[in-house]
Amino acid sequence: MDCFLSIVIPAYNEQKRIGRSLDAILTFLQDQTYRAEVIVVDDGSSDRTADSVAERIPRFNKAGHELRVLTNDPNRGKGYSVKRGLTEARGEIVLFTDADLSSPITEAPKLIDPISGESADVAFGSRALNRELIGVRQPIFRDFGGRVFNFFMKTITGLRYKDTQCGFKAFRREPALAVFKLQSIERFGFDPEVLYIAKKRGLRLLEVPVVWNDSEGSTVNYVSDSVKMFTDLLRIRLNDVAGRYDDDRPDAAMAARKSTTSAGS
Secondary structure (H helix, E strand, C coil), X not given: CCCCEEEEEXXXXXXXXXXXXXXXXXXXXXXXXXXXXXXXXXXXXXXXXXXXXXXXXXXXXXXXXXXEEEECCCCCCHHXXXXXXXXXXXXXXXXXXXXCCCCCHHHCHHHHHHHHCCCCCEEEEECCCCHHHECCCCXXXXXXXXXHHHXXXXXXXXXXXXXXXXXXXXEEHHHHHHHHXXXXXXXXXXXXXXXXXXXXXXXXXXXXXXXXXXXXXXXXXXXXXXXXXXXXXXXXXXXXXXXXXXXXXXXXXXXXXXXXXXXXX
């Protein structure tokens, strides 16, 4: 089917929440004029996450949309799951969102519209641009940790964004394929790497304030994963120095953008 939007959801042991999230996404899609596909990437879950997704496939089909589930075996990480989902997506625009919908799916047009309107190639949600949009806030220690991480992210990578870790990002698929091909970080530190590569390749990035609510039940270990994410920031710089983000087609991003524009004219 012709597909305008692909929604990718990385999921690990999300049996209790994925059903409600998919129901909310379907309700949102039923109000849209375009066709969409939803791809849940089950990252080696030990519960019935995949079964909970499969149960809702008929509902999506009846509404004219598609729902698929891909399974990683074994667990590979959020970054790998997003990469796999985007690589197998068919939509013109690919949006990935956390399984808990911390940013409501109704916020999606804030990311989709700048891309479909040709003013951005990547649009990503931010909790820091307008903190008044935060409903349920994180515990103080997690909020402080996020601010510290952002300071080091800016210092080490040179990216000047206020929030790279919000799990709500959209990409124009064609140029993004080349970005994710170069992605090497498979777990929670993948976000700044993807944005770093996208910026290096000349894609237009837009940080957008979005509604966000903290959700209980996160699978993040805030001590060990924070250490790994800091190490990943250093890895991004080392990869760049080693030339691993270089491409022998320096105008590839611009060519893909022109191709997309021509196809839509």
